[in-house]
Structures are given as C-alpha cells and as structure tokens.
Amino acid sequence: MTGVDWGSKEVKWFNGKEFGLGTPNSKSAVLGLSSYGLLTKEASFPLCKGRELEKLVLNEVIADLGVEKEEVAVAFCPIKREKVGCTFHLFIEKRESLRAIPEKLRESSLITSDLIGGATAFNLLYGEEEGVILDAGSSKVAVYRVLGGVPLEVEVIRKGFKEVEREELLTFLNGKKFLLIGGGALNGEFKEKLRGLDFELPDFPPFGKEAPLYFNAFGLYNFKSSRCRALFHRPSFFSLEFLERHGGKLKFLAFSSVFSLFLITAGQFIRLEAAKRDYFSLKSEIKRELSRITGEEILIPQVQIPEKVEDLKELEKLLKVNDKSVLVYLRAISESVKGKVNVLEVKGSSLLDQFTVVGRADDEKSFREFLDSLKGKFKEVSVSLRDKGKFKVNLRGIKVGAK
DSSP states (O other): OEEEEEOSSOEEEEOSSOEEESOOOOSSEEEEEOGGGOEEEEEEESOSSSHHHHHHHHHHHHHHHTOOGGGEEEEEEEEEEOSSSEEEEEEEEEHHHHHTSOHHHHHTEEEEEHHHHHHHHHHHHHTTOOEEEEEEOSSOEEEEEEETTEEEEEEEESSOTTTOOHHHHHHHHTTOOEEEESGGGGOHHHHHHTTTSOEEOOOBTTTBTTHHHHHHHHHHHTGGGOSOOOOSBOOOTTOHHHHHHHHHHHHHHHHHHHHHHTTOOHHHHHHHHHHHHHHHHHHHHHHHHHHHHHSSOOSOHHHHHHHHHHHHHHHHHHHTTTOOOHHHHHHHHHHHOOSSEEEEEEEEETTTTEEEEEEEESSHHHHHHHHHHHHTTEEEEEEEEEETTEEEEEEEEEOTTOO
16 A cells, blocks of 8 residues: 655655655555645534435535535544534545546545645654644645644645745744645745744654655555544445456355355245345334324335435525524624724635634724624634734634624
C-alpha cells in the first residue's frame, strides 16, 4: 500500500521504504486529494454508523448546497457521541476532482482528503495532544486544528504559498504555535512571511529535511492507524485486479457453496418453511401498522414509504424548515452593537456558520460591551485585529435560541 498526496500541481508518495514525486507505480494506494476545493462542516445525526447514516449525510449535503448527488463526493468521521446519535465532521468534494485521477489508480485506491493524512501523521508523531497545522501548498494554503487525529476548524485559502499574504494567515492562526508542512515549508521567501511567528518544521526519518513535503503522504501510508476513516471512494470488491489476483480462491468458494446446497437436510427444510411462515405473518403485521400510522392503505411498503418520505422532504424544502436564515446572524450582530461602535462590514456564510465583522469603536468600554454581547450569542468569538479603534472579529456557530 502506498500513501499518495495528490496535490493540484505536484504528487508526492511514500510506500514505507521509498518516497518521491510523480504518480507512483502502485497497484493499490491510499490517496489524499488536495483540499483546494474542499468544503467542511459539522453536523449531528441520530445514527453513528451504517448505510442509512451514509444516506442521511449525503441528503443533508445536497440539500444544503442545492446540488445533485452525482456532483459531490462526501466523506465523514465521528468527533463526538451524543445522547442520541453522533456529531460528525463532513468533508465535501466535487466529483470532477476524483475524475481527474488516472482511472487505473482511482479504481484501485482508497480516496480521502490530504488533511486526513496530515492529521494522522500528527497523531502518530505527537500523540493525542492538540495542535495546529499550516499546510502551505503551491495552489492552496490550509490551516486546521488537529485533536485526537481528527482535522477540525478547517480554513482553506485558495491561493498558493507564493501568493498568500501574511495578514490572511494571521487571521486564522490567532497567535497559536503551529506545525508548518507542504512545499512552502521549504521555501525561504514564504518562511520570511512567517517571521516572528511560533512554528515548527517536522524532521524525521526517512525524509529528514524533506519531511514537510512528504508529511501528508506519510500519514496516508499509515491510514490504517487513522482516527478519521473518512473516504470519498473505496475500491470495488469485484474489481478486475481483485478477480485476477484471487480468481482461484473464488472458483473454489463458488464450487463449495454450490456443493453445500445438496447437503440441506429434511430438518433444515422444515425450519426454512417455518421461518417463511413467520416472515409472511410479520410482513402482514408491518403493513397493518404502517397503514394505521400513515392513514392510508399500505400494500407495497418498499415503494409507498419512500414516496411518502420524498413528499415530506419536498414539503420541508418548500417550508425551509431547517434553513437558518442569514437574517438570524445579522440580527444577533446588530443587537450587540452598543455605545460608540460602528460596524462597517459583515461578511460570511450561514451555510458554513461563520462570519467576520469589521468596524470601529471610539473607546475600549464600548468595544468590550460589543464583544461580551457577541460572546453571549455565538459559540466562538475571536479578535483578529484591534488597531487605533479599528477591529475585526471572527464569529463561528450561532448559539441555539439566539435571535
């Protein structure tokens, strides 16, 4: 198995012994897509695993983004168990990003995000402690927090390390110590932009000084140790390569299965007939109960029930039951303006549940009252700029009940 960091401009790989650049000659790989086009969010669901959970996650994403399910690939991993269900970190990619990978490598690989590789490597090298990673790639710069091997609070700047400005990085780093990886970690001009900041460069065998460049590939190679098994794609069990490799065993298994059918005893046949009677009895009972609940006669549950669910989903979209209007956020910000505070700009997204407020405060008391009010309405409030009256405040996660 080879770990492949599939960057938008450069591909890095590691197979446990050797490492290098370019598409590897490997029959199987764990491939991490560049996070250039990645969207992330947290969401809670009543289930913690299973196929039904996958359907719930996909339906949530396509409803939020207003896209067809064929347009997006969704991966997720649990970050917290609730009283009912779990909270997950969702990773959302465009399908076209997967199609850009050569077909042979794509079909035989586990495909995830490069962030998973970074988080896994951090957990292996630094243990369970919390940390911040700045992944400076040639087409994007990603800043994210790692806790327990899971990437959280992901911010992606869609500029390469040569184009990104120091001020943009400061907005997301908030004065925290961070681990610097990616091609920018080996670039003197980029590191000059970080002068005065507290950061560390990884250096471990077999990569040595090139460890920042192969950090994600190292983590992807160790994907089996990952705490976040978020996958956009899994190889098909009956792929051509699998059939070629295990054809003899499959033939033997098929022959053994057919032969075993002739060994069914009379007692097994009687038990089978009894089970069939129980099944049809239970099926009739289910139909009666579904008819009572829905108020109409249910004859074919597998057809009628999904239709009822789709009708309810359409009604939910029409009424916008779960939509959180941007007005809720603007009202919460507006109600926090007190004293001599003047808000000049508000930008952000209700979908991502985060906003930035820029303005001026004539005195420190007014600014503190404004800040305290925001903290009562939002889960996370941080100040990224405070200079001669001007301020920039970052908001994330409006609290339940905030109006």
